[in-house]
Amino acid sequence: MESGAGYQRVPPSFFITLWSLFIFSTSSSEGGGCSGTHLHADTHQMNSGLMMKQLFSPHGSKRVSAVTPDLFPETTLLPSLPAIPSPRTSSAAQQLRRRRSSVGYAASKPLPLGSACRRGPHRGSMEVGMRVVRGLDWKWGNQDDGEGHVGTVVEIGRQGSTTTPDKTVVVQWDSGTRTNYRTGYQGAFDLLLYDNAQIGVRHSNIICDSCKKHGIMGMRWKCKVCFDYDLCTQCYMNNKHDLSHPFERYETAHSQPVSLTPRQNLPRIILKGIFQGVKVVRGPDWDWGNQDGGEGKVGKVVDIRGWDTESGRSVASVTWSNGTTNVYRMGHKGKVDLKYVSDGQGGFYYKDHLPKLGEHAELQRQESADGHSFQQGDKVKCLLEVDILRQMQEGHGGWNPKMAEYICRIGTVHRITDRGDVRVQYSNNIRWTFHPGALTKVNTFGVGExxxxxxxxxxxxxxxxxxxxxxxxxxxxxxxxxxxxxxxxxxxxxxxxxxxxxxxxxxxxxxQPVDVDANLMTTENPNESGSTVISVLEKLLSQSTEQDNPCRLVIEAAHGSAVKVRELVQKHPDKVDIKNQGKTALQVAAHQGHMEVVKALLQANCSVEVKDEDGDTALHYAAFGNQAEIARLLLSKGANVNLLNNSMCTALHIAVNKGFTDVVRVLTEHSADVNLQDSYGDTPLHDAIAKDFRSIIEMLVVVPSIDFTQQNHRGFNLLHHAALKGNKLATEKILARARQLVDVKKDDGFSALHLAALNNHRDVAEVLVKEGRCDINVRNNRNQTALQLAVTQGHTELVQLLVDEGADVNMEDEDGDTAMHVALLRPQLANVMLSPAVGTGATEDNSEGCSPTTLHGRLSSSGLLGNGELSVGTAIACFLAQEGADINYANHKGKSPLDLLADSGALQLIKSFSEKHRLQRLQAITCGQGLSSASLRRVHTTPNTMTNLVLPTPPGPSECLICSELALLVLFCPCQHSVACEECAHRMKKCIKCQVTITKKIRQDQTEVDCSPGTENSEQHNLLEQLQSRYRQMEERITCPICIDNHIKLVFQCGHASCIECSAALKTCPICRQTIRERIQLFV
The missing domain is CATH 2.30.30 (SH3 type barrels.)
Structure with missing residues (x-):
């Protein structure tokens, strides 16, 4: 190869080939192979260890493909698939052993490095390594070892193959059986995709809202009802979140979603195979020598994990009987190193919600829509967002903006059209035709249920x-x-x-299923119904037993018969805690408030800690029955105020949930722990905030030991919860005691202000900004500010509040979109017209004039609106332009807000508001007025509310945000902010308000501030530094070197010194370690 001109670059594959040949020749000559290389936690890298293993066998021979015909002369793979025969039970491992004994390992041609039979994307996004279960077209008996058993795709069919034709795959079941199945062949789909995390599918920026894992591996499940709520496959299949909510399934980060029906009442199948705790032996792709101790040795799966970030749930950690532990492939690169001795359970799955392996997502989306079975007379409602519904309506009855008014409203199915669409009639005799996938059937109930x-x-x-x-x-x-x-x-x-x-x-x-026990406080919420307790009491009151029967004690306690109770406890003193209908006499009497009965039972030494089958004690019953004095009596007799029932609820939880203020007061007076959490992670104050029990909130927030940072299982601390629920009182009380929480974020980056803005709680947002002095531009994990979230939902009053309080109108989110981008991107904001009365589009226009405090009123005062209608999105964009938003700001796609507009009228209107803002700024400057702090939106270090309009006020001193001195402020160009005096602004390079680079600084007399480092300024600066240095040296000489606080007052004979206080305890000099024999006092 010549150097210089004509040099031709050698492709990297050339060096890889040379490297592989070198390794091959070395191992062949030495006969060593790579048997020692394995997926240990301490291996160098996956590519170095796994690639070597794939290239060579444990005996130093060439690598072979586990699915080539050369390796399986007696294979069960079929030569063709015109008709797939009946069950094939030949084990791949047995064939492998037969093959090894006859022809060895050198028969197959080496594959390219790292291939591992993986061919990349295939029809319906099939790849080796995917985990599958039997599907709807399955007709192969128990080849998979039964319904619910899982297997791994190890080969994908191709054109011209006689063993694995196109539209088929080979599956290695966890039981050890290996054979091929249809994935579109003859129009049949034998398999369903359970998990694709093994091929590296990851949703990088998505957090599972249940298990909180960042970057969902495998398929993503997104709720169609709740805002930004996602689940991973494991949480979705384990019934996390509301089962009545429909979800969308995303197979990959870039695939289109498939709409699904709600999980409620759908059958779930137990997932079986190799999971944690299962006993396993070496499988068909095993090439790790005798790491397992030898053929047939059994190991136990410690856990299932991913391989770094390359794949998820793709390897199993196994501890063998000889004590060694290693990880082995269970789908990684399409290889399966293990098979089970007996299967184990790995959760559940909804068969109806898994995608067919090999079918395109477009067809699956169509099938998900066609799978809805509606009948005339069914009650239905649409729970989708407007933009999703509008897209689904294309070709299914069309879209009309008025349909948005019927979202979440219940209608009746009038008829089913010939195309399968659903005609729905509403109470006002209006009928709309809906895509069947857009509708959710409303539960119908019968009398007695x-x-x-x-x-x-x-x-x-x-x-x-x-x-x-x-x-x-x-x-x-x-x-x-x-x-x-x-x-x-x-x-x-x-x-x-x-x-x-x-x-x-x-x-x-x-x-509510009939067989579910609905007793007091036994189900998922502590505020459980008392109807079943009452029914138990009714049974007790109606029972007729023998007078001397000890069970009669509970009946008489329910009646409140103190005399009979005393007689029975005297006759049967050892039966004082006997149960009837699962309740003790003390529990029943405490709930009913029979004070004399309770006293009689306590005198008879009954236990106050006895629990019923739901873990409830007498104190729990007193709390539920609103019996404050009974609770006080029980506590005086030693009842544990913090005892938890089976739902992790204390008596305080129950009293708070029921709103029983007197009981709450008694419990808190007896030092009830207000920080204990129930099964949802909620403290009593969480519950009081949710129920808006004001007196209880005021009672709990003043408890000295309360921890306001306690988070429930959804990640909400008490301030987050107050903001989420829109509880202004709780927000004020919490901020009064724990203002440091105001900017604390959840795992997803949402602060209290984000939650208030998203849910349109204006009063709470105002408290957070004005009283809590929160960071109004705080961002969540998607770089969204509270202003952007408020714009997203069209909350116009909140948008005005945040802008008036100083929110940055030009901050961008993770996509580079500003608030104006968001306002013009959201279809639902374009479909709702702005109402002059309230500015939200939520009510009819029933007023002639416009309030100047509404968005419509503020825009009308500009004189630019005219008489035309304005959508909420356009109105917000105009308002933001009027407040200084940059209409030419480009997002990450290079689009400015104006590029998103197709309506030329709206585009011109936004330009007009932006131009008016620019002219107002210039007018203030050219008139010699400058821009005082009154022309800016409110800065949070001052308590005064500012105006958004530029008012021609006389120039005067204003507070500098740096030194807080009153002075004439300097105008920064090009951002037009005036926030600092001339002395502080002299060395500023960027505006502290907007972080824009300053190109010019103008005084209020229109002269420019000279920012160049002149000679005079340099000399003064150098002199100042010299003086400061000399002062520090002098200070060091007279300061005690021990405490570095007091002045030196004593000198030791060695010449070192200290203050009087420090020298009192010294026997040796702390500097030179000489014994102190003399102390000489200084008088300075």
Missing amino acids: LVRVLDEVETVKRLQAGHGEWTDSMTPVLGQVGKVLKVYADGDLRVAFGGQTWTFNPACLSA
């Missing part, structure tokens, strides 16, 4: 509108189980809860 009410106050309030309405008296029944008494013609239900009955929207209810 048990139902549970949602526990989210705001959700129930919203759903109750027009369905029996909402009253605060309904709060105690939230989350409780009731019984349906009547079904009205419009679908609403009359539900009984103990002695109360309420009318509910069926959307507020979920079915």
Whole structure:
């Protein structure tokens, strides 16, 4: 190869080939091979260890492919697939052993380095290593060892192959069986994809909202109802989140979503195969010598893990009987090193929600839509966002902006069209045609069925509108189980809860299985229904037993018969804690408030710590029955105030959830732990905030030992929870005691201000900004500010508040989008018209004039609007332009906000507001007014509310944000901010408000500040530094070297010195270590 001109670069593959040939020749001559190389935790890298193993056998021979016909002369792989025969049970491991005994390992041609039979993307995104289960077209008996067993794709069919034709794959089942199956061949799909984390599928910036793992491996499951809620496969299959919510499935980070039906009432199948704790032996791809101790030796799987960041859940850590532990491939690079001796369980899966292996996602999306079975008369509702619904409506009845008004409203299926679309009729006789995948069937209930009410106050309030309405008296029944008494013609239900009955929207209810124990505080929420306790008491009251029967004690306690209770405990003193219907006499009497009975039982030495089958003690029962004095008595007799029941609830949790203020007061007076968490991680104050029990909130926040940083299992501390629920009182009280929490973030980066902005809690946001002095530009993990989140949801009042309080209108998120980009990108903001009355588009235009405080009013005052209608998105964009947003700001795709507009009228309007803002700035400068701090949005270091308009005020001194002195401020160009005096601004290179580089600094008399380092300035600066240095030297000479605080007052004979206080305890000099014989006092 010649140097200089004409040099031709050698491809890297040439050196890789040379390297592999060198290693091959070395190992062949030495006969050593690479048997010692394995996937140890201390190996150099996966590529160095695994590549060597794949290149050579344990005996130093050439590497062979585990699926080539040369290796399997008696293979079960079929020569063709016109008709797949009946079960094939020949074990691949047995064939491998037969092959080894006959022809050895050198028969196969080496494959390219790192191939491992992996060919990259295939039809329907198939790749070797994927984990699969049997599918809907399965007809091969128990070749997989039964329904629910998992296997690994180890080879993908190709054109012209006689063993594995196109549209088929070879699967290695965890049981050891290996054969081929249809993935589109003859139109059949034998397999479902369970997991693709083994091929490296990762959603890098997505966090599972249940297990909190960052970067979901494998398929992603996104809720279509809740904002930005994602689950990993394991959490989705383990019933995390609301089962009535429909989800979307993302097979990869770049695939289109597939809409799914809600998981509620769908069958789940137990997943079986090689999982943690399973006993295994070496499998078909084993080439690790005798690491297992020899053929047939058994090991135990310690865990299933990923290989670094390359793949997930693709290797198994196994401890063998000889004590060695290593990791082995279970899908990594399409290899399977193990098979089980007996299977183990690895969770569950919804068969109806897994994708067919080999089928394109487009077809699966169509099938998911076609899979909805609706009938005439069914109650349905649409839970999708506007932009998703609009896309789905294409070709399925079309889209009309008025359809957005019917999202979340319940309608009745009128008929099914010839194309399978659903015609839905609403109460006002309006009918719309919907894509079937856009609809969710509303639960229908019958008289006598048990139902549970949602526990989210705001959700129930919203759903109750027009369905029996909402009253605060309904709060105690939230989350409780009731019984349906009547079904009205419009679908609403009359539900009984103990002695109360309420009318509910069926959307507020979920079915409660009859066989589930709905006793007091035993299910997932501590505010459980008391109806079952009452029913138990009714049974006790109606029982007729013998007078001397000890079980009679519980019955008499329920009746409140103190005399009979005393008689029975005297006759049966050892039966004082006997149970009837699972309850003790003390528990029943405590719940009912029978004080004399409780005293009689306590005098008879009954135990106050006895629990029922749900872990509830008498104190829990007193709390649930709102019996404050009974609780006080029990506590005086030694009842444990912090005892937990099976749901991890204390009596305080129950009293708070029921809103029983007197009981809460008694418990807190007896030092109840206010920081204990229930099964959801909620403290009592979390519950009080959610239920908005104001008196209880005020009572709990003043407890000295309360920990405001406690997070529940969703990652919300108490301030986050208050912001999420829109609880202004709780926010104020928490900030008064723990203002340091104001900018604390959750795992996803959301602060309290983010939560308030996203959920349109303006009052809470105002408290956080003005009283909490939060960072108004704080970002979440996606670099979104509170302003951007408020814009996303079209919360116009919050947008105005945040901008008025100084939010940066030009900050960008992870995509480079500013708030104006977001306003013009969101389709739902373009489809809702701005109402002059409130500025949100939520109500009819019923006012002639516009309030100057509304968004519409503020825009109208500019005189630029005219009489045309304005969408919420365009109105927000105009407002942001008026407040200084950059209309030419390019995002990461190179698009400015104006590039996103197709409406020329809206584009011109936004330009007009931007131009007006520019002219106002220039006018203030040219008129000699400058830009005082009154022309800026509010700066959070001052308590005064500023105006957004540039007002021609006389020039005067203002507070400098650096030195806080009153002075004439300097104007920075090009950002037009005036925040610092001339002395502080002299050395500033960037504006401290917007971080824009300063090109010019202008005084209020329109002269420019000279920022060049002149000779005079340099000399003064050097002189100042010299003086400062001399001062520091003088200070060091007279300062005690021990405490570095007091002046030197004593000198030792060695010449070193200290202050009087430090020398008192000294026997030796701390500097030279000489014994101190003399102390000479100085007088300075």
